[in-house]
Amino acid sequence: MASPSTAARVSVRRHRAGRPPVTRFDQRLSEILSHATDVFCKKGYEGASMRDLSRASGMSLAGLYYYFESKERLLFLIQKHTFSTIVQRLKARLEGVDDPEQRVRIFVLNHLEYFLANPASMKVLSHEAGALKNGFGAEVAAIKREYYRICVGLLDELKRERGLQFSTRIAVLSLFGMMNWIYTWHNPRVDADAEQLAREMGDIFLRGVMSGVRAGRKAGSSPPLRTGSE
Amino acid sequence: MASPSTAARVSVRRHRAGRPPVTRFDQRLSEILSHATDVFCKKGYEGASMRDLSRASGMSLAGLYYYFESKERLLFLIQKHTFSTIVQRLKARLEGVDDPEQRVRIFVLNHLEYFLANPASMKVLSHEAGALKNGFGAEVAAIKREYYRICVGLLDELKRERGLQFSTRIAVLSLFGMMNWIYTWHNPRVDADAEQLAREMGDIFLRGVMSGVRAGRKAGSSPPLRTGSE
DNA sequence: ACTGAGTTCGAACGAACGTTCGAATTAACT
DNA sequence: AGTTAATTCGAACGTTCGTTCGAACTCAGT
Numbered sequence: 001m002a003s004p005s006t007a008a009r010v011s012v013r014r015h016r017a018g019r020p021p022v023t024r025f026d027q028r029l030s031e032i033l034s035h036a037t038d039v040f041c042k043k044g045y046e047g048a049s050m051r052d053l054s055r056a057s058g059m060s061l062a063g064l065y066y067y068f069e070s071k072e073r074l075l076f077l078i079q080k081h082t083f084s085t086i087v088q089r090l091k092a093r094l095e096g097v098d099d100p101e102q103r104v105r106i107f108v109l110n111h112l113e114y115f116l117a118n119p120a121s122m123k124v125l126s127h128e129a130g131a132l133k134n135g136f137g138a139e140v141a142a143i144k145r146e147y148y149r150i151c152v153g154l155l156d157e158l159k160r161e162r163g164l165q166f167s168t169r170i171a172v173l174s175l176f177g178m179m180n181w182i183y184t185w186h187n188p189r190v191d192a193d194a195e196q197l198a199r200e201m202g203d204i205f206l207r208g209v210m211s212g213v214r215a216g217r218k219a220g221s222s223p224p225l226r227t228g229s230e
Numbered sequence: 231m232a233s234p235s236t237a238a239r240v241s242v243r244r245h246r247a248g249r250p251p252v253t254r255f256d257q258r259l260s261e262i263l264s265h266a267t268d269v270f271c272k273k274g275y276e277g278a279s280m281r282d283l284s285r286a287s288g289m290s291l292a293g294l295y296y297y298f299e300s301k302e303r304l305l306f307l308i309q310k311h312t313f314s315t316i317v318q319r320l321k322a323r324l325e326g327v328d329d330p331e332q333r334v335r336i337f338v339l340n341h342l343e344y345f346l347a348n349p350a351s352m353k354v355l356s357h358e359a360g361a362l363k364n365g366f367g368a369e370v371a372a373i374k375r376e377y378y379r380i381c382v383g384l385l386d387e388l389k390r391e392r393g394l395q396f397s398t399r400i401a402v403l404s405l406f407g408m409m410n411w412i413y414t415w416h417n418p419r420v421d422a423d424a425e426q427l428a429r430e431m432g433d434i435f436l437r438g439v440m441s442g443v444r445a446g447r448k449a450g451s452s453p454p455l456r457t458g459s460e
Numbered sequence: 461a462c463t464g465a466g467t468t469c470g471a472a473c474g475a476a477c478g479t480t481c482g483a484a485t486t487a488a489c490t
Numbered sequence: 491a492g493t494t495a496a497t498t499c500g501a502a503c504g505t506t507c508g509t510t511c512g513a514a515c516t517c518a519g520t
Binding site for chain 4: 255291293296
């Protein structure tokens with residue numbers, strides 16, 4: 001008899017370095033993950049029952065447990081895969097681009113493109129952060145921290161190159177807020193596509209941080225804002 | 231015998247126009263709401279059980295139902311009170327201020343001050359939007375829409391006065407994103423207070439929308455960004 | 461046709477869920 | 491002190507929860 005954990009471990013062990021074969025097991029698992037993502041998106045992690053997931057994926061309740069050992073691990077697999085993919089794509093896109101402003105724009109575009117192409121996954125990632133406990137939560141948090149650090153790096157480059165002065169932490173978290181909040185309002189039938197959205201949000205954010213106080217003196221209260229661009 | 235719904239209705243009927251007396255009932259109810267807010271904040275609406283709420287508020291499970299008729303109505307009361315208060319304070323603060331930029335800054339400050347003074351309430355409002363069904367959800371959504379429209383109005387004033395050109399919708403929703411995302415990261419032991427945060431976020435946002443393209447010609451792609459402030 | 465591993469399922473488990481009810485207790489007023 | 495209304499609670503309701511188990515099915519290799 002094959003226990004679920006055995007089967008899962010075998011499928012992980014099976015693929016040789018960097019060349020994972022798409023086994024029947026892996027394929028069916030990712031189908032289930034996809035359906036589960038939709039259900040979690042619609043009803044929330046706590047609000048979705050295993051019976052909901054069973055119905056959505058067309059598999060019996062007990063059958064699901066052949067593919068993962070708990071509901072929590074299922075959410076973990078979804079979040080980890082989503083976050084890893086986004087980070088990996090970002091790294092690939094940043095390669096070879098040197099201009100700091102362009103690199104920030106790539107960051108925004110990469111995030112928004114993935115967001116709008118996989119809205120359910122990204123809502124589950126954004127909205128269910130904190131739903132995972134202990135080990136599972138820590139592993140996703142580690143990826144999040146890496147992603148955060150990359151963005152901090154990009155903004156620090158920009159600051160250095162242009163001699164700007166602003167709180168990187170606040171800027172990064174404001175940018176994340178602008179982007180991640182999208183899942184609460186974006187309507188593909190009304191709102192623009194990722195490219196235009198990335199341009200508009202990138203404009204607001206970059207003009208915001210770039211037209212600020214230059215380094216050199218301590219900034220007390222902000223100086224009166226004058227309209228630039230002339 | 232007094233059924234909960236009767237008691238609740240009486241307490242609503244009791245207060246004369248504009249002068250609600252703080253009855254024992256109302257006082258105990260708001261204590262329960264306060265404790266429930268903390269629990270919803272920590273475990274989420276679906277994740278929190280009535281028994282959790284019972285434990286937190288020091289009242290028996292059955293006793294809670296004397297004050298509200300369902301868990302869903304409890305969340306509704308929390309969200310409605312929080313949102314109404316924020317809108318009401320905003321209106322009072324906007325009164326008598328004419329300068330469009332100042333009015334936007336007041337909007338940001340009002341939001342962030344309330345956010346940091348009532349983090350649990352605001353997390354429940356932000357994170358559990360969409361948890362309410364049908365009638366309850368619609369009533370909170372109506373307040374949200376009013377709040378949204380106010381912000382749209384403020385930005386349209388600003389656009390008109392300065393002859394700016396940007397998508398009000400994207401700007402408003404980006405601003406909401408920046409502000410509401412705070413509940414995911416703000417740490418009172420590390421991060422600045424509301425006033426400074428409002429200045430920093432206000433700077434990023436206002437410089438972002440104000441140093442953009444001036445009205446008069448159609449904007450195609452964004453022009454190259456140059457650093458202002460010299 | 462037989463084998464054995466891989467895959468699926470019906471049925472059930474105990475626990476926890478939101479809610480109800482009638483009795484008991486407390487507070488307010490005569 | 492006695493009466494009434496407001497408040498609280500223990501105990502239970504029926505339902506749904508996440509998870510388990512052993513039997514059954516599928517399918518490739520012989």
